Amino acid sequence: MELLPLLLCSVVLFSSVVSCEEKLVRIGLKKLRFDQNNRVAARLEAGHAREGLRAALNRNKGDPRDTDIVALKNYLDAQYYGEIGVGTPPQKFTVIFDTGSSNLWVPSAKCYFSVSCFLHAKYKSSQSSTYQKNGKSAEIQYGTGAIAGFFSVDHVKVGKLVVKDQDFIEATREPGVTFLMAKFDGILGLGFREISVGDAVPVWDNMMKQGLIKEPVFSFWLNRHVDEEEGGEIVFGGVDPNHFKGKHTYVPVTQKGYWQFDMGDVIIGGKPTGYCGRGCSAIADSGTSLLAGPTTVVAMINKAIGASGVVSQQCKTVVSQYGQTILDLLMAEAGPKKICSQIGLCTFDGTKSVSMGIESVVNEGDERSSGAVNDAMCSACEMAVVGFTALDIPPPRGPLWILGDVFMGRYHTVFDYGNMQVGFAEAA
Known part of the structure; x- marks a missing residue:
């Protein structure tokens, strides 16, 4: 979807x-x-x-x-x-x-x-x-x-x-x-x-x-x-x-074309996924709003923030039954954090939201979680407005991650052409 x-x-x-x-x-x-x-x-x-x-x-x-x-x-x-x-x-x-x-x-x-x-x-x-x-x-x-x-x-x-x-x-x-x-x-x-x-x-x-x-x-x-x-x-x-804290961590550019580099493991909730044990590539892409990656890991991320896997039947059901309603609410300036509760699929306590779940994954050490109840339909609805999406690129170019503005908003990013490297530091 x-x-x-x-x-x-x-x-x-x-x-x-x-x-x-x-x-x-x-x-x-x-x-x-x-x-x-x-x-x-x-x-x-x-x-x-x-x-x-x-x-x-x-x-x-x-x-x-x-x-x-x-x-x-x-x-x-x-x-x-x-x-x-x-x-x-x-x-x-x-x-x-x-x-x-x-x-x-x-x-x-x-x-x-x-x-x-x-x-x-x-x-x-x-x-x-x-x-x-x-x-x-x-x-x-x-x-x-x-x-x-x-x-x-x-x-x-x-x-x-x-x-x-x-x-x-x-x-x-x-x-x-x-x-x-x-x-x-x-x-x-x-x-x-x-x-x-x-x-x-x-x-x-x-x-x-x-x-x-x-x-x-x-x-x-x-x-x-x-x-x-x-x-x-x-x-x-x-x-x-003025816009970063500490020092940048640099990784070498591995293939000229995009600003592409090798990526280590993906850690969710403090635990390694092991998915990139044999190597993954990543691209720092300021022209993409989302953070995209292999379906398997993105499904794990969405689960961690209270959203079901990208290939779930519940997701398909939500899109078929509520897709137009979600679109209408977005167009009517409804807050994305509240949409799933407005259409009756989620129950929120008023203090937590989908975006909190996203931040808990992107932001290191953030212990907050999404405030939705553990319901499959609610989780699928949350995923319809979340900032992580699946992108499967086969070898030899993949597995591949696209680190868009969801990621770059968290990390001040340096594109060093002279040394062919990309640097990341916590944004300030």
Whole structure:
């Protein structure tokens, strides 16, 4: 079944205030409440991101210096995105900074037949003095749909850094509901060139080649506190010491393409599962909201937080009988923590919830548990709104874990290109 991510009810938008401190660029943020369409878009995008990575893995299974900070928006805890500029003068776009892909694309003014293009900012080459024509066609698959267009070349502004002569895709076709209702305009990939469509040099590579950053490192902090105005930040050229505790633990990148590394055992409730005894791979993916892994272990995690296994009959029953009701309640801004009790499948004591169960697994040493009664139907309902989902990738690329925003919100994450490693430290 398609899992629904936990949905929250606020998004942060950029303000025009820009401040500099210790040679770091900071962009102020504001908050804005969501409407129902935004909720649906976030839910769809989470599923499409997971399916898109699955498809990409199948396609690729053979194979002046400064530190710059870009503030991020928190989109329903489903996507974190920020603002860039393309062209001279810069034309503004909001993009997802995605470590699971490598291309930059934004909607084109030449997109005439996709409704989503009319609802987002569009790049107008005629209004840029630094535009260079390329014209090579391009298509990127995103699970159930694809964006298509053609390559162009122009300057790209990220924070206060200006990347010159950057290849990017002008999207002329954006099918599906996902892009129609999404708050973001495009995607800026931070993966390796090995998975870049059209062998385009990624923005991050050009930042390094053009000497725009102090160190070949970028880092993510995703704010987990939805009541705060900051959605998070990405730092190009270093790390922000204000957003992590202690020291980072680094693991080497094992295969260029995605930010992929070897993973040890999965520990649930203080006990090892033994599943990764022969080795597992993991990908740190900022473009995916969920934490995805092999069905066997995900079933154990969902059981630990009060949700039944992903292949259970109860889960299928809940979806068939209550799926539309759950969707309607989410669209009506019902709190995800209370939905299963609202439809009569769970009994809560008012102090515990599904999200507590998730935190008890993701957060080390947290002894809380979900407050649902031990009932199969209740557990299956809980799983419909939980942040863990199954993804089975066969050897040699699997078993594979995708550590999305559920994980990266807990751990400040450093992507160290110079030393080909990924670092994790407790977020602050």
